[in-house]
Amino acid sequence: MRCLSATPPRRHPLPRLLFILKHRDAPWGSPYGYGGPYHLSSGLRNSVRFVVELLDLLGIPAKMVEVIDNNAIDAEVTRYQPTHCIIEALWVVPDKFDVLKRLHPHVSWIVRNHSEVPFLANEGIAMAWFAGYLQRGVEIACNSERMLSDMKIVGQAVGVPNLISYMPNYYPVHLAPDVDHLQPHLPHADDTIRIGCFGAIRPLKNHLSQALAALQYSHRIGKKLEFYINASRIEGGGNQILNNLRGLFAATPRARLVEQGWLDHEKFLELLEQMDLCLQVSFTETFNIVSADAVFCSVPVVVSSEVSWMGNYAVADPNSVHDIVQRMLAITPNNRANWLMSQWRDLSLYGAHARKIWFDRFGFGAPMFAERGNRARAMAGAMSPRHFALSTHRR
DSSP: OOOOOOOOOOOOOOOOEEEEEEOOSSGGGOSOOTTSSOOOOOHHHHHHHHHHHHHHHTTOOEEEEEESSGGGHHHHHHHHOOSEEEEESSOSOTTHHHHHHHHOTTOEEEEEEOOOHHHHTTOTTHHHHHHHHHHTTOEEEESSHHHHHHHHHHHHHHTOGGGEEEOOOOOOGGGOOSGGGGOOOOOOSSSEEEEEOOSOBOGGGOHHHHHHHHHHHHHHHTOEEEEEEETTOBOSSHHHHHHHHHHHHHTOTTEEEEEEOOOOHHHHHHHHTTOSEEEEOOSOOSSOHHHHHHHHTTOOEEEOTTSTTSOGGGBOOTTOHHHHHHHHHTOOTTTHHHHHHHHHHHHHHHHHHHHHHHHHHHOTTSOOGGGGHHHHHHHHTOOOGGGOOOOOOOO
């Protein structure tokens, strides 16, 4: 009589994540449309790219794609065969998931939100779409812990609180190419202070208050001012803000508004490295990738409490020009290196937490770090403050 062996226990399939973004057509003056050689280096795209690179280092298969509209999602899912499909931001109508879930019943569908409630309040469809997702069994992931708490209220009200989750941003601090890249530079040794206030121009970014603070700061330290902005990305009534900035600087002989176009990420980092100081004292944020870029480039940054991963030493009240100026003045030649080191520590600690969150959620069955060779060792030993080399040379 043949002995029947026991059926082996079913193993969970290795997670296979597909991140889908909506392609922006000919963004902000670009000559390229969909299918062209240009990919918009937006904060959203960069943040998703960084997470995909993180997952690869963790041994979790992941891919990022851009599509022209929600009708193109089916083809990408069919091609990649993911276990989880993560739609980045709110652009897929809830009804579309009725079709997608029928076509791909074994896929877990997730919509990842990148905005806090004050920003979403200006998106007239946000709450109805969130409810529509949840009613269809689509998970909503938040990239900030505060928005996670707020969205749990929505989930509870709709009756599916278990469909709300946390999927944080990640910034690749481990990719610092060499020690020199992390060396803090003193401000330029000329008569001009260069301050960057980058990001889309829209009301909640608080550009005008920060411009006034920069003017007062430059007066206090006795230098001319160059105030850098991204003038080609105007959103949500930002035209009036840009007009006010132009009007202000047109009347200030010792200050100049530098209107910079939108750049790909590498070019932007090169520009950011030329700044003496960066301001990101905005009214609402979930992460703020510009602040992380400034940390990576060893540029001191002043933020609002909305950039929750940064310590109190860098936080100013966005409603008080005076408080922003005082925080800027706190960055002195004597404590500049410590400020920069603290920034790096804060971003590194956030990154370590984010790595754990992603691995705990999707890492079952994935190779452990030790099996991943040099890339895994680089990841496991991501740079920490003790690797931060200090220098006092001038640019």
